[in-house]
Amino acid sequence: MIEYKNAYFVPTHRILEDENLAGFFQEAAFGSQTAKALIPFILLDDTDEHLNRDKVVSWRNEFDGIECYVINKTHIKEIYNEIAAILTAGHRGIFKAVYPDTLVNYGNTLNKMFIIGALLGCESIHRRDSDILIDTVPETGAKIYPIEVELDRLGKKIHGKTVFIVGSGYKGMKNIDFEELLGNDPALYKEYLNCLDMPEEYQAEKLRDFLNQEDPPFTDQIILNGSPECGNISFYKVFEYLPCSPAPFTLGTDYFPKEIIKQADLALVYHQRKVIHRHTKCRYDNNLKIYNYVKGVTSFVDTMSFYSDFFLNMKATILTNQSFEHDLAELNRTLVDYYREKIYHMHKHNSTRKQSFTRFMELLQKSGHSSVREAAAKLREQQDEIFQHTAALLRKHVELLEAWPFIIQAAKIARNTPALQEILQMSKLC
Numbered sequence: 001m002i003e004y005k006n007a008y009f010v011p012t013h014r015i016l017e018d019e020n021l022a023g024f025f026q027e028a029a030f031g032s033q034t035a036k037a038l039i040p041f042i043l044l045d046d047t048d049e050h051l052n053r054d055k056v057v058s059w060r061n062e063f064d065g066i067e068c069y070v071i072n073k074t075h076i077k078e079i080y081n082e083i084a085a086i087l088t089a090g091h092r093g094i095f096k097a098v099y100p101d102t103l104v105n106y107g108n109t110l111n112k113m114f115i116i117g118a119l120l121g122c123e124s125i126h127r128r129d130s131d132i133l134i135d136t137v138p139e140t141g142a143k144i145y146p147i148e149v150e151l152d153r154l155g156k157k158i159h160g161k162t163v164f165i166v167g168s169g170y171k172g173m174k175n176i177d178f179e180e181l182l183g184n185d186p187a188l189y190k191e192y193l194n195c196l197d198m199p200e201e202y203q204a205e206k207l208r209d210f211l212n213q214e215d216p217p218f219t220d221q222i223i224l225n226g227s228p229e230c231g232n233i234s235f236y237k238v239f240e241y242l243p244c245s246p247a248p249f250t251l252g253t254d255y256f257p258k259e260i261i262k263q264a265d266l267a268l269v270y271h272q273r274k275v276i277h278r279h280t281k282c283r284y285d286n287n288l289k290i291y292n293y294v295k296g297v298t299s300f301v302d303t304m305s306f307y308s309d310f311f312l313n314m315k316a317t318i319l320t321n322q323s324f325e326h327d328l329a330e331l332n333r334t335l336v337d338y339y340r341e342k343i344y345h346m347h348k349h350n351s352t353r354k355q356s357f358t359r360f361m362e363l364l365q366k367s368g369h370s371s372v373r374e375a376a377a378k379l380r381e382q383q384d385e386i387f388q389h390t391a392a393l394l395r396k397h398v399e400l401l402e403a404w405p406f407i408i409q410a411a412k413i414a415r416n417t418p419a420l421q422e423i424l425q426m427s428k429l430c
Contacts, residue, residue, distance in 0.1 A: 001416060002424050003121035006031070006039045008147070009113045012130035013046040013104070016055055023134035023143070025063045031126070031147040032066070039126075039147075040067040044076075044112055046100065053429075060429055068429040073100045075427045076112060079119065082420045086410040087403075094403040097246040097396050104292065107244030107253030110230065114239035118411045119420070124154045125239060129231030133276040135171065137218065144218065146273040150234040153269045158224070161267035162325060164238050165258055167228025168270060170277035178210075180290075181297065182367050186211060195360040196304045197352065219272050225262055226270025230254045231277065241332040243404045247393035249292060250299035259307075264324055264331055287371050294364065294375040295386075301360045302390045305353045306342070329405060339398040343391075350387075357383055 008028040010016075028041040045052045053070045060068045071079075080099055084092045098111045110127070117125040126147055135144045150166045157163070182188045189210050193203045235257065242257040261268050324331035364376035379386070414420045 002421065002428075003415075004040055005037055005122065006035060006124045006126065006151070007042055007117055007120055007122050008039050008126045008128070009042050009044060009116070010128050010130055011044040011046070011109045011113065012052065014130060015047065015049070016043075016052050016130055018055065018059075020130060020133055021055055021059050024128060025059050025066060026143055027128070027134055027145045027147050029063050029066055030143070030145050031151060034148060035151050038067055040069060040120075042069045042071060042116065044109070044116070045070055045072045047072075057429055069424070069427045070429065071116065071427045075423055076100050078423050079116070079414075079420065082414045082417060082423070083115070083119075083407065083410045086413050087406065091403045091406050091410075094396075094399045095407055097400060098243075101248075103248035104296070105246065105248045105253075106230075106251060107256070108246050108248075110244050110254040110257075111246065114235075114243060115407070115411055117235075117239055118408045119415045119424075121412075121415065124150075124234060124236045126150055126234040127230065127232075128275065129277075131278055132170070132231050133278065135218075135274060135276055144273050146232055146271065146275065147234075149220070149222070149269075149271040149273055153222070153271075154234055154236040158267055158269065162236075163267045163269050164236050165228070165233065165261050165268040166236075166271065167230075167233030167258075167268075168272060169227075169229050169274050170232065171274045172277045180369065181294070181364070181372055188363065188366060191359070191363050195301050195356050195363060197308050197356060221272055223270040225268050227262075228258065228268075228270055229277075230258070232275045233258070238328060240408045241328040241405060242335075243397075243400050243407075245303070245393060245397040246400060247299065247303070247390070247397070249296045250303060250390075250393070251296045252300040252303070256307075260331070260335065266324060287374070290369075290371045291375040291378065294372055295379060298357070298360060298379050299386060299390060301356055302353055302386060303394070305356050306390075306394060332401060332405060336398060336402045339394075339401065343395055343398060353387060354383070357386070 008024070008031060010024050025041060028039055031039045041056075043052060043056055053072075056068055056070050060066060077100060080095070084095055087095060098108050098115075100108070100112075113125055113127060128146075134146075136142060137144060146168055149168075153163045153166045155163065178184075178189060178192070182192070186207065190203070190207065193206055198206070238257050238261060242260055244256045245253040247253055258268065324334075361376050361380045365373055367373050367376075
């Protein structure tokens with residue numbers, strides 16, 4: 001039976017650059033040496049070509065002893081079908097929301113890692129996005145591996161609390177490519193934060209990050225409850241209880257587990273080993289991609305009128321005299337109850353949503369890119385459609401939260417079946 005304590009994941013829907021891939025192999029190899037146990041390199045490949053697999057095969061030959069998997073969309077569907085066969089009919093229907101399709105889906109990308117991690121018996125999983133490079137020490141050229149801090153801190157105690165998430169940020173491009181939308185004007189960025197109904201104290205931190213073009217000299221200082229990016233992050237056990245929203249074309253959905261851990265006052269460690277983030281130009285090489293990107297940010301703005309209220313009021317409303325340190329299942333159940341109530345009263349948020357939507361459309365018209373302004377003009381006519389889409393997917397997220405412990409349990413059962421083991425062997429590069 002295939003089983004690991006840790007796994008190193010890279011998801012992609014693009015052809016990988018060799019420089020990036022080399023860094024991933026180096027870090028996975030370093031992690032295995034540090035942990036004194038095999039940490040497999042797992043590429044979750046959503047492309048329809050074999051080029052990424054060929055590249056991984058080539059690099060694997062340079063790193064003897066690294067176990068590699070290239071799991072494509074066909075493998076994922078087969079794996080999910082084996083899990084679905086164990087679920088009840090009701091949970092099986094909910095599980096369909098995470099199946100791969102042709103749509104860009106950031107939440108389901110992380111959900112996929114969560115399921116595969118559980119399937120492999122993992123205690124912890126480590127994620128790097130395909131468009132990042134491992135940084136180096138300028139003076140020596142030595143690699144700065146985030147996985148070293150992750151292995152050192154994940155699942156350990158700090159100030160009496162278990163560390164459930166360890167991660168860091170980016171050098172270079174931000175997670176939302178604001179420059180391609182509106183340029184580098186801090187005043188426009190401030191307007192964008194207002195569209196998210198973000199409190200002033202949170203805005204101040206975001207604005208500091210936006211204005212800070214240079215990173216300070218590297219140190220190994222850690223910060224409790226910082227805000228790591230999802231392309232440079234690791235998880236301990238929370239992937240069994242906190243799935244992301246399955247909403248397509250919506251940026252930010254994969255930040256949900258991180259925000260819940262922070263707001264539930266559980267331990268999250270932010271370290272200084274940033275990775276170099278480079279948005280590839282293929283994101284913007286035609287108007288359809290630009291339209292879809294703008295639509296994704298627009299959907300994010302709409303969902304935040306719901307989620308931000310939830311995040312900011314969570315402690316006051318549901319965490320009084322409760323501790324989830326030793327019971328993540330109870331955290332999951334509490335979230336489900338809270339979300340159901342919020343969605344039942346979602347109509348109360350309509351005026352706020354409309355104001356945020358209108359402000360954001362007006363903001364996009366200030367863009368220096370005509371393609372962004374054209375996309376905003378189209379989206380302005382789709383307000384009702386976007387609102388209905390968002391509301392439906394929020395309900396799906398609640399359903400998925402409730403079903404998730406059963407889905408993870410089914411994955412653990414399915415991993416013992418010959419059919420599932422055969423699928424994993426087919427994706428493994430021997």
